Amino acid sequence: MNSTMPQVLDSGLDEQLASLLRKGADIQSIRQLLERYRDRGFGAQAVYNYLALLRHDASEELEDRILEAMDIASGYCSPGCRVWEVVS
Secondary structure, three states, rough: OOOOOOOOOOHHHHHHHHHHHHHOOOOOHHHHHHHHHHHHHOOHHHHHHHHHHHOOOHHHHHHHHHHHHHHHHHHHOOHHHOOOOOOO
């Protein structure tokens, strides 16, 4: 297996996440999907990197939603909103 980060984490979750972001879903729905990534063993950095890939062709409005999700993935949000433990 090659050591580069795969572009696809989990095709089902990836499609759901992209769809939620495109539809303008509320941040709680997006957070719940990020929890599913965590529960399937994906780390915060892998999800953050996937979200960064989604930003490349995003409209300004979509990019804003992606950035909110990236904040949650990185732990740059209120403690109650965090999905992964923040390691300091």
